[in-house]
Amino acid sequence: MTTLTQIGKQAKAAARKLASLDTATKNKGLFSMADALIANQQVILTANKQDLANANEMPKKFLDRLMLNEQRITDMANGLRSIAQLPDPTAEIDRGWINADGLQIIQRRVPLGVIGIIFEARPNVTADATGLTFKSGNAVILRGGKEAIQTNLAIAKILRDALTQIELPADAVQMVSDPGHESAQEMMNLTGYIDVLIPRGGHGLIQRVVKTATVPVIETGAGNCHVYVDRDAKLDMATAITVNAKVQRPSVCNAAEKLLIHRQVAPTFLPVIAKALIKHGVQLRGDEAACQIVPEISPATKEDWDTEYNDLIMAVKVVDSLDEAITHINDHSTHHSETIITDNLERGRQFQEQIDSACVYVNASTRFTDGGMFGFGAEIGISTQKLHARGPMGLSQLTTIKYEITGNGQIRK
Amino acid sequence: MTTLTQIGKQAKAAARKLASLDTATKNKGLFSMADALIANQQVILTANKQDLANANEMPKKFLDRLMLNEQRITDMANGLRSIAQLPDPTAEIDRGWINADGLQIIQRRVPLGVIGIIFEARPNVTADATGLTFKSGNAVILRGGKEAIQTNLAIAKILRDALTQIELPADAVQMVSDPGHESAQEMMNLTGYIDVLIPRGGHGLIQRVVKTATVPVIETGAGNCHVYVDRDAKLDMATAITVNAKVQRPSVCNAAEKLLIHRQVAPTFLPVIAKALIKHGVQLRGDEAACQIVPEISPATKEDWDTEYNDLIMAVKVVDSLDEAITHINDHSTHHSETIITDNLERGRQFQEQIDSACVYVNASTRFTDGGMFGFGAEIGISTQKLHARGPMGLSQLTTIKYEITGNGQIRK
Structure with a gap:
């Protein structure tokens, strides 16, 4: 089995490649992934049946979230296509100015790098989160609930193959194949590889991540x-x-x-x-x-x-x-x-x-x-913290800034 | 002794008041604090002599950073006055729009709330950090190095009294009076009270804070x-x-x-x-x-x-x-x-x-x-992380956003 450190290294390498892709190429990737989901829906449905059979003791509400059908797979594909229509946040230059020394300072939007997502048994998150992280130029490490593992692995493989087919880095999307507690814990401490970890799910999951993670976390979805x-x-x-x-x-x-x-x-x-x-x-x-x-x-x-x-x-x-x-x-x-x-x-x-x-x-x-509702086109979650992102998080909340400074020999006096 | 939780509560209460102050009032506070530093410089110098006497075994470079004189106190006062001249980031409205349902959505800049600063034996940080956090509408909890404790407490008292004098909340500035390791540790875990913790100092201090804090941290000043x-x-x-x-x-x-x-x-x-x-x-x-x-x-x-x-x-x-x-x-x-x-x-x-x-x-x-050099007027540190702030952090990096949404009875369909 691939270790999490290995997954982290692969994600980091993919992130470097993704950061230099232009918007048209990233959109091509999104369409390729969408088409592949439709073309391989039988593979997904077979894996999903296996997960459903293993989880047949779970409550009905739980099974409904876990269950996929042709319509839901079509929705996932359309989700990826609609993300392709959204503006690319990393194509934006926030501002620029000339400082007192004549340096040209450009403040650009750039991807965060590697985003970790820990989620529960909702297999649609695999495609949705991939769409948002990919469009914003980030690599994603996904770790879903154990009840959806076969479905998640099937979807992730299809998305990866679709990227490989058009010569884009498959490691833009990696699914942790071991859905145990240890892998979640390891992900929370993958310092140096994960730039931000976003837990998606119930209160228990989110609190556990916020309290124990040493990588930066964005807390989402607590709503009293x-x-x-x-x-x-x-x-x-x-x-x-x-x-x-x-x-x-x-x-x-x-x-x-x-x-x-x-x-x-x-x-x-x-x-x-x-x-x-x-x-x-x-x-x-x-x-x-x-x-x-x-x-x-x-x-x-x-x-x-x-x-x-x-x-x-x-x-x-x-x-x-x-x-x-x-x-x-x-x-x-x-x-x-x-x-x-x-x-x-x-x-x-x-x-x-x-x-x-x-x-x-x-x-x-x-x-x-x-x-x-806010008009952001898509969201990865609703942040209830104040640092970095607050409220609904769209594509631009998956980016950071970088200063590109150009001079002609300036030194500091 | 006031416990850190008590300090946290007081800071939170002060932060709520600070958030509604207008720019002119905050500038008045900055000038009042600057004047008080000058008026009370003998008090500061006396406390500083005591710290210097206690630290006389330390290296010369260390003592130079710890030492204050009239010129350095004047510089601290001028620093506060120059912060008063800078634009107030919380007076900015980033953007606004009308969504598809006719809701008016305003994205405002607001203070982060309570900022914690853990620093080493540089007493000027007490005034500098207070100036920046106060201007951006935040309350600050300061915890300086033990070698500068008398100087830090003297400066903090002067700043607090200057605020009280013009009926502004003294708890906008609080100095932890126990400079032991335990108080630093407690501050790193003051969840619910500290919105962001910024360590200022050497590599060792910063790494300790980044690795052990459970409150959100901004990592600054690592420069290879x-x-x-x-x-x-x-x-x-x-x-x-x-x-x-x-x-x-x-x-x-x-x-x-x-x-x-x-x-x-x-x-x-x-x-x-x-x-x-x-x-x-x-x-x-x-x-x-x-x-x-x-x-x-x-x-x-x-x-x-x-x-x-x-x-x-x-x-x-x-x-x-x-x-x-x-x-x-x-x-x-x-x-x-x-x-x-x-x-x-x-x-x-x-x-x-x-x-x-x-x-x-x-x-x-x-x-x-x-x-x-970038033209931000002042800085609280240089962030080497990607989340929230990256590169030199000025006043606006001490703020977050808030959406103010106004409707006329809209409900979601």
């Missing part, structure tokens, strides 16, 4: 998101946004988990909003004031305020002021997405300025925090 | 920098740049440590360049070919190619081609700054494109990698 209904909110708008943010897709990170409501409007608003949420199957928990207003709300515990449910559960808190709402959110949020419903300009502005989260909304659903 | 003299170089330019890059200030990270020279010109160039370097007191080490051409060059070991001397030592290697030079540099560099001396456009371009370092020069000294 808040809706705050201010005293000047419109009731119908507040209800529609709260319901949308909670129930439209409760399992994702930009779904709302908490509802804060101004004491002045709580007696009028909370019964209406609670009724709408309960109608959609939401289980409500709340502080004392909330429970008093709506008896169907059960008491929340201290832990509730810090919990991301990813489910049809919402905790409700009545607050005395906008300041209290802001403080509560800054103290308990994962700093992903929060929204205020208000008709007051000044209060909306204060909320946006003082909330310390990646995406701060006025009068809109938190569900819009998404690379596609 | 290369000069490559190509076959088309002008001899006088090659000599002037090599001498400047090596001897103008050998102790700093942007000084050159390695000289690569194309085999075709080595017999003509190397004797001239070696003579000039030796005249400046440089001890030369080299590969076999270099030693054969210039007998004064002693044989280099394998370790030499990866060593940052920070001293009047340079290792010389003769290479067969531009490709060999590029590969050698990418394999051994710390990815800080490298330069090629060439009159050939295509070869200069290839070097700049294929070298994977923060600053890649053609026909200029590596000594220009510096926030001041």
Whole structure:
């Protein structure tokens, strides 16, 4: 078996080649990989059947994510083709200037180099992540969940062969063939080879990577998101946004988990909003004031305020002021997405300025925090850290800068 | 004694206040701190004498860095005043657009929050780092070397009092009063309170922080920098740049440590360049070919190619081609700054494109990698990592982004 250090070396060598490819060549690679997925879909489906058979004890929701069919393979191929249509971030020159000594300084966008992705049993990540890292000129080392290993290896082999066929480096895409805990651990410590590691998956996986990795990590997808209904909110708008943010897709990170409501409007608003949420199957928990207003709300515990449910559960808190709402959110949020419903300009502005989260909304659903919705064309994840990338990460977040400085003999005095 | 968690909490609270200050108020704070340093210089000098007395066994070079006098305090004050003149990065809106749903999305620059700085016995860092972090709207937790503790505490108290006097949060600047190893270790693990930790000092300190910290770190100041003299170089330019890059200030990270020279010109160039370097007191080490051409060059070991001397030592290697030079540099560099001396456009371009370092020069000294030289006005360090910041870090590298999204009731379909 190839060791991880070997994989790292190969990735580094491939990354150097990828960094000098022009956009047209990279797009050719993306189309070649897309065509190969379609041409070899039977190979993928056979491998996937094997994975599904091995995993038949797992919950239905899990199996649904693991399962591929012709449509899903077509979607993966179309994903690669649509990434080919996006602008190449490494074709950009951010800025340039002449310094006081007459040096011409150009600030260019360049690939990060080698990107590691640790993910769970969603085989589509193999193709999606490859598309984004390849277009931005990076080599990728993928390490997927053990339940999807046959599917992942089959897809990775097809993508690699498609690159080889048009004389591009196959090591642009490498799948770790041993999906055990040790390989994940080794990847987290592959200093010198991995420029950034992006974990994709559940809270447990992400926290383990953030806490133990010594290579640089981008933390994604932790979403304890808040809706705050201010005293000047419109009731119908507040209800529609709260319901949308909670129930439209409760399992994702930009779904709302908490509802804060101004004491002045709580007696009028909370019964209406609670009724709408309960109608959609939401289980409500709340502080004392909330429970008093709506008896169907059960008491929340201290832990509730810090919990991301990813489910049809919402905790409700009545607050005395906008300041209290802001403080509560800054103290308990994962700093992903929060929204205020208000008709007051000044209060909306204060909320946006003082909330310390990646995406701060006025009068809109938190569900819009998404690379596609933002118009980035694609996303590799939603960063909840402040360093390097914050919020939806598109292609340009997979790049760094480099200064190219040209002189005619300048020396420093 | 205040615990580090307590310090972290106080910093977080101060950071929230700092984030909403306008530029004029922050500049007022900088001037107030500058004035206070001058007004209280006797207090600083007294504390400094105490530190110097305790450290009298240390080498002269060390004591020179530790020692303050009236001129140095004036320089510190002027440093704060000049930071006040620089543009406020958090006053910038990077871009804004309307998405397909009619949401107005504004991408703003905002402070990172709380910045930790671990540094050695250079008390001027206390004022310099405070100026940069304060102007960019961040709170700072400083932890200096134990030999400068009295001076550092005196300066920090003066800066804090100056902020209090004009009703700004004193906790914008906190100095850890226990300069032991434990406090450094605790700071490296102050997750949830420190948004980024920047170590400033020697190689040992930086590596310890990078390897053990669980809070996000920016690695700065590792500089195994290369000069490559190509076959088309002008001899006088090659000599002037090599001498400047090596001897103008050998102790700093942007000084050159390695000289690569194309085999075709080595017999003509190397004797001239070696003579000039030796005249400046440089001890030369080299590969076999270099030693054969210039007998004064002693044989280099394998370790030499990866060593940052920070001293009047340079290792010389003769290479067969531009490709060999590029590969050698990418394999051994710390990815800080490298330069090629060439009159050939295509070869200069290839070097700049294929070298994977923060600053890649053609026909200029590596000594220009510096926030001041680049025109950034000030710098907190030179990042040798790719994530978040690369190369000289000015005020804007102490910020992150935030999306402020305003709608009129949008929900996701």
